[in-house]
Amino acid sequence: MSGRFVLLDAVDLTYAAGEDEGxxxxxxxxxxxxxxxxxxxxxxxxxxxxxxxxLVSGLLAANRGRVEVAARPVAGPVKMAGMAxxxxxxxxxxxxxxxxxxxxxxxxxxxxxxxxxxxxxxERARALFKTVGLxxxxxxxxxxxxxxxxxxxxxxxxxxxxxxMLLLDEPFGALDAFTxxxxxxxxxxxxxxxxxxxxxxxxxxxxxxYLADRIFVMSARPGRxxxxxxxxxxxxxxxxxxxxxxxxxxxxxxxxxxxxxxxxALAA
Amino acid sequence: MRRxxxxxxxxxxxxxxxxxxVWEVLCRLFNVPEFVLPLPSxxxxxxxxxxxxxxxxxxxxxxxxxxxxxxxxxVGTLIGIAIGSxxxxxxxxxxxxxxxxxxxxxxxVPILVLWFGSGTVPAVITSLVICIFxxxxxxxxxxxxxxxxxxxxxxxxxxxxxxxxxxxxxxxxMPYLFASLKIAITLAFVGTVISExxxxxxxxxxxxxxxxxxxxxxxxxxxxxxxxFMGIALYALFALLEQRMTGWAMRKTEFSM
Numbered sequence: 001m002s003g004r005f006v007l008l009d010a011v012d013l014t015y016a017a018g019e020d021e022g023x024x025x026x027x028x029x030x031x032x033x034x035x036x037x038x039x040x041x042x043x044x045x046x047x048x049x050x051x052x053x054x055l056v057s058g059l060l061a062a063n064r065g066r067v068e069v070a071a072r073p074v075a076g077p078v079k080m081a082g083m084a085x086x087x088x089x090x091x092x093x094x095x096x097x098x099x100x101x102x103x104x105x106x107x108x109x110x111x112x113x114x115x116x117x118x119x120x121x122x123e124r125a126r127a128l129f130k131t132v133g134l135x136x137x138x139x140x141x142x143x144x145x146x147x148x149x150x151x152x153x154x155x156x157x158x159x160x161x162x163x164x165m166l167l168l169d170e171p172f173g174a175l176d177a178f179t180x181x182x183x184x185x186x187x188x189x190x191x192x193x194x195x196x197x198x199x200x201x202x203x204x205x206x207x208x209x210y211l212a213d214r215i216f217v218m219s220a221r222p223g224r225x226x227x228x229x230x231x232x233x234x235x236x237x238x239x240x241x242x243x244x245x246x247x248x249x250x251x252x253x254x255x256x257x258x259x260x261x262x263x264x265a266l267a268a
Numbered sequence: 269m270r271r272x273x274x275x276x277x278x279x280x281x282x283x284x285x286x287x288x289x290v291w292e293v294l295c296r297l298f299n300v301p302e303f304v305l306p307l308p309s310x311x312x313x314x315x316x317x318x319x320x321x322x323x324x325x326x327x328x329x330x331x332x333x334x335x336x337x338x339x340x341x342x343v344g345t346l347i348g349i350a351i352g353s354x355x356x357x358x359x360x361x362x363x364x365x366x367x368x369x370x371x372x373x374x375x376x377v378p379i380l381v382l383w384f385g386s387g388t389v390p391a392v393i394t395s396l397v398i399c400i401f402x403x404x405x406x407x408x409x410x411x412x413x414x415x416x417x418x419x420x421x422x423x424x425x426x427x428x429x430x431x432x433x434x435x436x437x438x439x440x441x442m443p444y445l446f447a448s449l450k451i452a453i454t455l456a457f458v459g460t461v462i463s464e465x466x467x468x469x470x471x472x473x474x475x476x477x478x479x480x481x482x483x484x485x486x487x488x489x490x491x492x493x494x495x496x497f498m499g500i501a502l503y504a505l506f507a508l509l510e511q512r513m514t515g516w517a518m519r520k521t522e523f524s525m
Contacts, residue, residue, distance in 0.1 A: 057424045079426035089417045093439045093516045102435070106425045143519050157421075167424075 004068075005035035005197045006056055006165070011065035012222075013051055025051045027222035028065070033214070035164075036195040040208035042254060043218030044262045049201040051223070053167045056199060057081050069165065078165070079107055082158035082196075086170040088150035090142035096153045097138035100125045103161040110161060121160075128156040132186050148179035155183070159190060166191075166198040173203065181239055184210055188236060205251045205258075209233075210242050217257045220265030227257050306486040314490040322475065326494055328388070329460055329472040333498075336392045337456040340399025341449065347400065348407025352441070353433060358408070369401040373459055377466045386467035395459030399452040406448035410441025443517035446510035453502045457495060 013026040025048040033039040041049050054060040055067050058077040067074045082103070090099045104110040104121050114121070129135050132152040142150055151171060158166055172180040188211060191198060202208050208215050209231055217227040229250065233241055241247055288308040294300075295307050302310065315322070347365070351358045373394055380390035414437055422432050464473025472491045479487035511518075 059420060059423060077424055077426040081424060083421070083424040085417060085420070087417055089415075089421050091418060091421075091436065091439070093442070093514075102421070103425050105435070106422060106427045106431055141516060141519075143516075161425075 004032040005037070005070060006031075006033040006039075006199065007066065007068040008032070008052065008055065009066040009068075011055065011062045011067060013048070013055065013060065013062050024222035026055075026062075027224055029218070029224045030065075031216050031225045031228070033197060033199060035197055038191055038198045038200070038211060038213045040200045040202060040212035040215045041218060042202060042205060042208050042215060042258065043223060044220045044258055044265070045203065047218045047220050047261075048223030049218060050169050053083070053169050053199060053201055056165075057083060057167050080164040081167050082161065082163035082165070083167045084151075084154045084158040084169065084171040086173045088142070088147070088154040090150055090153060092142050095139050095141055096134070096145060097122065097125050097129070099142065100128065100153060100156045100160050103157060107161045125156065125160060128159060129153075131190065132156055133182075148175050148183070151175060151179075152183065152186070155187065155190075159194075159196075162194065162196075164196055166196045168198065168200040170202055171200075172207065180204075180207070185239075187211060192235060205254045206242055208254070209247060209250050210237055210239075215254065217254060217261070219261040226261060229254065303483050303485045306489055310486045311489045311493060314486045315493060318487070318490070322472075322490065322494065325470055325472050325475045326498070328470045329457075329464065329495070330498055332388055332391045332464075332471065333395050333453075333456045333460045334502075336395030336459060337399050337453055339392070340396040340456065341403055341452060343396070344400040344403025344448075344452070345407055345445065348404040348441075348445075349411065349433070349438075351404060352408035352411025353429075353437060358412075365401065365404060368397075373398050374462050374466070377463050380463070381467045387469070390467060391460050391463035391471065391473075394463040395456040398455045398459035402448045402451045402455065403445065406444040407441050410444030411437045414440045443510075443514040446506065446514055449506045450503055450510070453506055454499050457499050461495065 008029055008031050011026055011029045012024070014022045014024045016022045029048070029052065031039075031041075031052075041052060043049055051060065055062055056069060056074065056078075058074045058081075061075070069078050070080070090096070091102065094102070101121060105114055110117075110121070126135070126138060129138055132155055134149060134152050134156070137145060137149060137153075142153075145153065151174075155171065158168070172183050175183070184207060191211075198212075200208070200211060212231055215229045215231060216225050217229070218224065219226045231250065233247065292308050295305060347361070351361060351365075376397070377390055377394055380393055384390050384393070418436050418440065419432050422435050427435065460471065461473035461476075464471035465477045468474045472494055476488050476491035479485075479491065
């Protein structure tokens, strides 16, 4: 867990909004995540959490400040990232397995070998389906799957090209509590076996504390990072741990910081 | 369930046959003269006894329409892609396109005749031109309404604009394209027949205009029947294709590639 694989340094971002001044989403936001580290970003809603992911993935460009991934400034989409969003965003005209194979049709070196190695890639996708508990649903279309199943498939799609970096934007936000906890365990397992660098944006403090090595707390809009917590619990973590005293204390601390940030914003 | 679906499927046929029966009965009851409204039985008689003479005209109209339709769909799809994927092209071209579309196509035929002479060419072009607009509008709508999240999935992977167009935009607008094909194919017949009635010596449109000047009303109606039949057949063909290709949009369980 060393180095600064992802680095944001005093980043400003304002969304242009026609004639208006636009909305300032981030102001002087700084954070860094080491290679192979699991980071979580929490904060009040609308604080620019998702914006950070878009900056890191290169979907958006910062107005000011530095954004670096793997010691290189981000200019345009970084190809080593896998993304999953709150909506599963499955392409409805493709079966689940074909959806998962999409990154391999886009990202090199898989892209140029896709035709020859299709069988091998499908095998890989099947293996992933099995790890997330979707075995047997490969040929289903997205609308034939439940929300949780679609989200599992979306996770497979984020992982299929073995990205060095995983950017997760509230991927479990729309799921029921039990499915969510199942998927936490799955994600932890996947992370432990492959060790990608992960940035998880979430509203769920328990989720952040269960999954992450390090948690960043953001202020209300315009967002900046107001606190960082190391999460000391050993891995693999269990759901029981999330009810232990230390764990609950951490969540309390996070909660307090966020509500302070919200009050500050309301007072201003 | 089975029985009910069978009854349902035969319902449209029952309505069609019923319409002909009512028509026949009313005409006979009120002694409607043949040159006003011929009996359906007379019309079918014409279709059967004169099919050999009607056949070349039918194929002429069909070929003209299909060629015009295919050309129109190709041109329309290309313009639709251009307009739907670029705001700039949209703003630049849309008013011109609407202007072109508002011109009644009958008014264009004399000009086409001036340029290409009478016959097949102006008919093909008329049906081609008439097809373009619905295809353009639908394809452009399909592309313009593509969810940005779906595009982000590919964009985040470093996909090029072309990848995104082929991977997301075009498949996403297929249901829109197919919906427009059903409209376009019926319009294509309108275009062909307009041109054939004005300037041609072959085709169903021509047959009808000659028959009407001879007050051969059953033949005029026979022409109408042939057009209606071809229209239905091609419409059904595209409805079937639509189901096959874009069943995902209707969430058909039996849909598979």
